[in-house]
Amino acid sequence: MNSKVNVAIIGSTGYGGVELIRLLASHPGVEVTSVTSSSAAGSPIAEGYPHLTEIRTDLLDDVDAALIKSKADVVFIATPAGIASKLVPSLLEAGLKVIDISGDLRLKSRELYQTWYKKEAAEQQYLDQAVYGLAEVYGEAVRGVDLISNPGCFPTATLLGLIPAVKAGYIDPSTIIIDAKSGVSGAGRGTSLGTHYAEINENFKAYKINKHQHIPEIEQVLGDVAGKPVVTTFTTHLVPMTRGIMSTMYASVQGGYSSEDFVSLYRNYYEGRRFVRIRKDGTWPATKEVSGSNYCDIGFSVDERTGRVTIISVIDNLVKGAAGQAIQNLNLMMGWDETLGLQFVPIYP
Numbered sequence: 001m002n003s004k005v006n007v008a009i010i011g012s013t014g015y016g017g018v019e020l021i022r023l024l025a026s027h028p029g030v031e032v033t034s035v036t037s038s039s040a041a042g043s044p045i046a047e048g049y050p051h052l053t054e055i056r057t058d059l060l061d062d063v064d065a066a067l068i069k070s071k072a073d074v075v076f077i078a079t080p081a082g083i084a085s086k087l088v089p090s091l092l093e094a095g096l097k098v099i100d101i102s103g104d105l106r107l108k109s110r111e112l113y114q115t116w117y118k119k120e121a122a123e124q125q126y127l128d129q130a131v132y133g134l135a136e137v138y139g140e141a142v143r144g145v146d147l148i149s150n151p152g153c154f155p156t157a158t159l160l161g162l163i164p165a166v167k168a169g170y171i172d173p174s175t176i177i178i179d180a181k182s183g184v185s186g187a188g189r190g191t192s193l194g195t196h197y198a199e200i201n202e203n204f205k206a207y208k209i210n211k212h213q214h215i216p217e218i219e220q221v222l223g224d225v226a227g228k229p230v231v232t233t234f235t236t237h238l239v240p241m242t243r244g245i246m247s248t249m250y251a252s253v254q255g256g257y258s259s260e261d262f263v264s265l266y267r268n269y270y271e272g273r274r275f276v277r278i279r280k281d282g283t284w285p286a287t288k289e290v291s292g293s294n295y296c297d298i299g300f301s302v303d304e305r306t307g308r309v310t311i312i313s314v315i316d317n318l319v320k321g322a323a324g325q326a327i328q329n330l331n332l333m334m335g336w337d338e339t340l341g342l343q344f345v346p347i348y349p
């Protein structure tokens with residue numbers, strides 16, 4: 001690699017942004033040349049994040065397309081929903097390549113976005129232009145493009161766990177039920193009643209039942225794969241841990257396939273994709289087994305008694321569910337090996 005690509009991070013003071021800083025610090029092809037803030041420009045990022053002391057000594061920049069373009073060629077956006085839709089036109093106009101980690105460009109329908117996110121949608125041309133960066137499935141489509149929409153954390157774990165079976169017709173898509181759990185960092189750094197210590201510690205609760213914004217994202221992709229509309233039941237839970245997502249999925253098996261058949265199907269589908277690890281029959285992944293890494297681990301159990309399969313998929317929400325997958329997409333966008341700078345061994349215990 002001769003010269004490094006300069007990148008900027010908008011939303012660098014949030015959990016997704018600061019995870020990008022951590023991972024990119026050891027990426028051999030990238031230099032982070034601008035970290036921005038809409039509320040603390042001019043101050044050092046290490047003021048809010050002392051763990052970055054001496055690692056990032058620069059000051060936070062304003063969120064300004066021309067300023068960012070003067071320092072970088074690629075920009076990651078890690079802001080709350082409703083902001084990237086406003087920033088993307090000027091960033092593209094300035095000549096930047098953009099990878100958006102928020103949900104603003106994932107749904108192809110403006111109406112669907114407005115219904116589920118309760119915010120104004122991006123202009124249709126940007127929804128049409130953005131390539132959905134579920135790297136193991138749409139990686140080829142990401143190569144060389146200017147605008148990538150990084151999948152949501154729950155959809156990443158869920159879709160990687162379902163797509164091969166839906167595509168091969170091993171399960172009936174109309175029977176899928178998804179039961180998902182997330183660590184609290186999934187809610188971002190801003191404090192709220194629902195996520196402060198006394199509310200979360202020693203507690204386990206469901207939220208956004210039948211109203212979660214990731215439902216249409218999951219259904220959009222499964223519908224594409226199945227070739228017909230798919231609707232699912234998807235329930236999210238908050239777990240008193242910092243990182244990690246487990247998505248447990250149930251569906252009726254079609255064709256009498258066994259757990260071993262599922263293992264073979266998934267190993268073939270993900271052959272050569274280093275970040276998806278398929279567990280052998282009879283073993284199921286746990287969140288700690290992928291923590292701090294870009295892995296998605298998947299296990300299966302077919303119950304002959306009920307004719308249903310249970311699929312368990314785990315990721316680290318901040319890595320494979322956000323910053324790691326965004327870097328994987330950057331690698332594909334640049335025509336590099338998708339694993340560049342991402343070969344972290346999970347942190348255990």
Ligand SMILES: NC(=O)C1=CN([C@@H]2O[C@H](COP(=O)(O)OP(=O)(O)OC[C@H]3O[C@@H](n4cnc5c(N)ncnc54)[C@H](OP(=O)(O)O)[C@@H]3O)[C@@H](O)[C@H]2O)C=CC1
Pocket residue numbers: 010011012013014015016017036037038039040063078079080081083101102103151152153185186187188189190317318321322
């Ligand atoms: N946390 C997770 O596990 C995942 C998060 N995501 C998505 O990634 C995005 C970021 O999430 P996360 O990092 O957790 O969120 P945080 O709340 O931790 O951080 C968001 C950051 O956005 C910045 N911001 C807020 N308003 C604006 C604005 N108007 N213009 C520019 N920047 C702004 C803020 O920084 P400042 O005030 O300094 O500008 C803030 O630090 C969200 O859309 C989230 O849904 C996706 C997958 C997983």
Ligand SMILES: CC(=O)N[C@@H](CCC(=O)OP(=O)(O)O)C(=O)O
Pocket residue numbers: 081101102103152153154182183184185186187188213214236238
């Ligand atoms: C624990 C927790 O609150 N998680 C968030 C995930 C946010 C996210 O990744 O959503 P978008 O990027 O699609 O907005 C949630 O369930 O809404």
